Every structure is written in C-alpha cells, then in structure tokens.
Amino acid sequence: MKLANGNYIRPTARFSWWLRHQRYWRYMMRELSSLFIGIFSIMMVWGLYRLSQGEAEFTQWLHGLWNNLAGLSWLMLLFAIYHSYTWFIVTPKALPLKISGKRVADIFIVAAHLLLWLICSVVVWIAFVYGGGA
Amino acid sequence: MTIEDTYPPAAQKVVRHIEFEILRYDPEQDDAPYIKSYQVPCQEEWVILDAINYIKDNLDRTLSYRWSCHMAVCGSCGMMVNGEPTLSCHAFIREMPDKIRIEPLENFPVARDLIVDMDSFVEKLTSVKPYIINAAEPRSIDEGTYTQSPSQLQDYQQYTHCINCLLCYSACPQVNLNEGFAGPAALALAHRYNMDSRDQGLSARADVVASNEGIWECSFVGACSEVCPKHVDPAAAIQQTKIAATANYFLRFLTPWKNTDKSQSKTEEGEL
Numbered sequence: 001m002k003l004a005n006g007n008y009i010r011p012t013a014r015f016s017w018w019l020r021h022q023r024y025w026r027y028m029m030r031e032l033s034s035l036f037i038g039i040f041s042i043m044m045v046w047g048l049y050r051l052s053q054g055e056a057e058f059t060q061w062l063h064g065l066w067n068n069l070a071g072l073s074w075l076m077l078l079f080a081i082y083h084s085y086t087w088f089i090v091t092p093k094a095l096p097l098k099i100s101g102k103r104v105a106d107i108f109i110v111a112a113h114l115l116l117w118l119i120c121s122v123v124v125w126i127a128f129v130y131g132g133g134a
Numbered sequence: 135m136t137i138e139d140t141y142p143p144a145a146q147k148v149v150r151h152i153e154f155e156i157l158r159y160d161p162e163q164d165d166a167p168y169i170k171s172y173q174v175p176c177q178e179e180w181v182i183l184d185a186i187n188y189i190k191d192n193l194d195r196t197l198s199y200r201w202s203c204h205m206a207v208c209g210s211c212g213m214m215v216n217g218e219p220t221l222s223c224h225a226f227i228r229e230m231p232d233k234i235r236i237e238p239l240e241n242f243p244v245a246r247d248l249i250v251d252m253d254s255f256v257e258k259l260t261s262v263k264p265y266i267i268n269a270a271e272p273r274s275i276d277e278g279t280y281t282q283s284p285s286q287l288q289d290y291q292q293y294t295h296c297i298n299c300l301l302c303y304s305a306c307p308q309v310n311l312n313e314g315f316a317g318p319a320a321l322a323l324a325h326r327y328n329m330d331s332r333d334q335g336l337s338a339r340a341d342v343v344a345s346n347e348g349i350w351e352c353s354f355v356g357a358c359s360e361v362c363p364k365h366v367d368p369a370a371a372i373q374q375t376k377i378a379a380t381a382n383y384f385l386r387f388l389t390p391w392k393n394t395d396k397s398q399s400k401t402e403e404g405e406l
Contacts, residue, residue, distance in 0.1 A: 006161030007243035007251050012310055020217070024307060027355045090354070093370035094377060101285035 030086045036079035039072070088113040148175040152227065154185060156197065157237040159244050167244060169235075170194075182222035183211050186236070186248075199248035206363055209297030212239050212304070213248050219304035219361045239304040255300060258316045261342045262324035267335030286331040293326030293371055295364040302358035302368050308351055315351040316342060318358035318368035325371035328378075344379040352376075 001009045018024040043065070050061040065073065091113055092106035152174050159167035172193050174185045183201055190197050201211040206224045213222050214237040216230075242250035273280065302318035303309050309317050324343045327333045342348050352372045359369040 002161075002165060003243065007245055008159055008161070008167055009243050010167070010240070012240075014311065017307055017310065021357075023357050023360055024355065027307075027353075027357075031353075090356070090373075093359075093367065094373035096370070096374070098285065098288075101283070103288055 030083065033079040033083035033086075036076045037083055040076045040080060084117060088117060147177045149178045150176050150227070150232070152176050152185065152230070153233045154189065155233065155235045156186075156189070156248070157244070158197070158247055160196075161246060176227045178228060180227040182215055182220070182225045182227065182230070182234070182236070185227060186222060197248075198246045207297060209299030212299040212301050213237065214240055214304065219301040221299055221301065221363045224363050239300055241304050241306070241309045242300065250300075252300060254313075255298070255303060255317070255319070258320045259298070259323065262316065262320050263335055263339050264320070264323040264327060266327060266330060266333045267338055268332065269334040280332050282331055289331075290326045290329035293322050293329070293366055296323060296326075296366045297364055299363065301361045301363065305357035305361040307355055307357070308353060312347075312351055314347040316348050318352075318372065319366075321349060321352070321375065322366055322368035322371040325375050328375070340379070343375060349375045349379065
C-alpha cells in the first residue's frame with residue numbers, strides 16, 4: 001500500500017507469520033501447550049471432585065480416564081513437559097540472581113530449576129506408585 | 135615489493151559469484167516495490183555490505199541504502215537478509231548461499247529501496263524518556279561526582295549497548311500485529327534507565343512502559359533477543375520490567391502508608 005508521502009507499506013502475513021521461521025513456530029507451540037495445561041487443570045478439578053465422593057468413585061473415574069482418554073493424557077504430558085521446559089530455560093531472563101553483588105550465570109539458575117523439577121517429579125511419581133494409590 | 139603485492143587487485147581474490155535479489159522501490163516512479171537481480175563477484179572476506187557497496191559502485195548507482203561504520207557500531211545497515219533481520223556489515227558472505235535476497239527491514243514502511251522510514255521508532259523511543267531523570271538538586275562540585283558500584287553498573291550495563299539498529303522491531307511479531315506497541319529497544323532502554331542507581335524516573339516512564347502499549351503487549355516470543363547483534367537481550371529487560379511493575383502494583387495495596395517508588399530506596403543504596 002502506497003502512502004500519501006510516497007512510503008510503501010508491504011503486506012504482512014497476519015495469520016501465517018508463525019510458519020515463516022522456526023523461532024516463531026517454537027513460540028506458537030509454547031503458547032499452544034497452555035491449552036493442554038488448561039485441559040489438564042480442568043481434569044484435576046474433576047478428579048478432586050470425584051475423590052470427594054469416595055474412593056470407589058475416584059477409582060472408577062481414573063479407570064475411565066485411562067480407558068477412554070489415554071491418548072489425550074499422553075499428549076497433555078508431552079505438552080506439559082515442553083511447557084515446563086520452556087518456562088525454566090527463560091527463568092534467568094525474568095529473574096536474574098545476584099549473590100554478593102555478582103550476577104549468577106544463567107546456566108546455574110536453569111540447571112537448579114531443572115534439577116528441582118526432576119526431583120519433585122520423581123518424588124510425586126514414587127508417592128503415587130508406592131504410596132498406596134491406584 | 136609493490137602495493138599490488140600487499141593489496142592484490144580485487145579481481146584476483148574473487149571466490150564466488152553470488153546472485154543478489156534486491157528489493158527496489160522509487161516512490162517517484164514505482165507504485166509498488168519489485169525485485170531486481172545482480173550478479174556480484176564476491177571476495178572471501180566480504181560481508182553483505184561489501185557486496186552491496188560493489189553493486190552501488192559498479193553495477194547500479196541508483197541503489198539506495200544506509201550504512202556508515204562497517205563495524206556493527208552505528209546500527210545503520212540493518213536489512214532483511216534471506217528473511218532474517220541482519221546487520222549487513224555483520225554477516226559474512228562465506229556463510230551465505232549462492233543466492234541472497236535483500237529487503238528493507240520488515241515492520242517499517244519502505245521509503246526508497248533498502249531505506250525504511252523509522253519515524254515511528256524515534257517517537258516510541260522518545261516516549262519512554264531515555265535519559266537520566268534526577269529529581270534531586272544537582273550536586274555541587276564540592277559534593278563530588280555521582281558514584282556507582284560495579285554491582286550497580288552491572289544492573290543496567292548490557293542495555294546500554296543498544297545501537298538502535300531496529301533489528302528487534304523487524305523480528306518482533308507483536309510489532310507487526312500491533313502498531314502502537316512501544317517495542318523491544320525502547321522498552322529495553324527504559325529498563326536501562328530504571329535500573330540506573332542515579333535515576334529516579336521510574337514513575338515518569340510508567341505511563342508508557344507499564345501500559346497496554348508497553349510491556350504488557352509483549353508475549354515473550356524472544357525473537358528480539360535472538361536477532362540482537364549487541365546481546366542487549368530486550369526480552370529479558372521487558373520480563374524484568376513486568377515483574378517489577380506487578381510487584382509495585384501489589385505493594386501499593388499491601389503497604390499504602392509507604393511510597394513504593396523503587397527509586398527512593400535506590401538513591402540510598404547509591405551513597406557509597
């Protein structure tokens with residue numbers, strides 16, 4: 001589009017811009033992962049509701065979930081891992097840490113978060129498998 | 135030993151013929167830009183800018199573009215190189231394919247050939263007041279200079295490296311989708327002054343910085359930081375500003391009796 005002052009505005013891809021470069025695609029996948037995190041949160045609330053009704057109801061719900069929505073669950077896990085990973089690797093950008101006046105290297109902040117995430121995941125997994133759960 | 139031994143004629147050092155597809159636009163003649171091809175005999179150590187200078191000197195004198203320092207300091211020669219926002223003096227030919235598409239920086243109107251109209255950026259930059267705002271009386275000579283510890287310098291130093299080359303504006307999808315967005319470089323510079331222990335302009339900048347057209351328009355794509363030739367990391371600056379603005383906002387409710395303007399405590403820390 002040519003403006004009155006002679007300048008030209010090039011047409012832009014308002015909807016497909018994110019397909020043009022890998023970095024935009026990565027970003028859109030990160031944004032998309034939020035959707036699956038959202039679905040997972042709703043499922044969690046639903047599960048808690050069934051738990052409040054009693055153990056039998058909860059077990060039934062859990063089995064129903066695995067029988068009917070196992071694919072979705074794996075997809076949610078995949079996106080949850082990607083979402084968490086992208087979250088932790090940018091943490092030092094948002095929260096730079098200074099110890100006794102010196103900036104801590106980004107790699108330490110990322111590594112500490114990833115390690116903590118791994119430990120928490122393992123603890124939750126052990127509690128779930130050996131803690132008398134389903 | 136003659137001068138030719140030390141500096142052999144250009145023709146002897148040609149290593150590769152590269153086809154340059156360059157966007158051309160003359161507002162006085164053209165209704166729309168078009169692409170024109172040039173075959174350039176390139177030398178091993180050339181950067182993109184050398185090849186464009188070769189075109190200007192030998193093939194087509196009408197080609198218009200901006201450049202000055204040839205060493206990634208002035209920030210004039212930013213352009214799209216095969217779709218990537220690039221400083222043309224900072225991109226070696228030897229890392230490029232045999233066909234290179236050169237276009238003016240995206241997300242800006244084309245004024246002529248590779249020159250963009252950057253008025254919108256200058257307006258955004260001035261709107262964040264990118265200079266030290268000192269509320270107190272200036273120090274007298276007897277009081278000495280304004281001192282700063284290495285730690286205080288480190289808080290903002292990387293953001294001072296911005297050369298206003300506009301690559302981040304070209305890379306940012308939010309700049310493309312929202313014309314009013316203040317943009318990466320302007321917000322990074324606002325952060326640079328907000329983090330300076332000598333500055334007390336946090337609230338003076340907040341109208342623009344902490345608004346919908348400021349930091350909250352950013353969705354942390356991170357493209358600005360990836361293309362930045364000076365490692366300013368505008369994405370980091372904007373995320374830190376978001377956190378500071380949010381904390382400030384809630385602290386106001388929690389401690390209404392206090393002035394939560396961060397600059398108040400900063401000046402005390404500055405007395406070293």
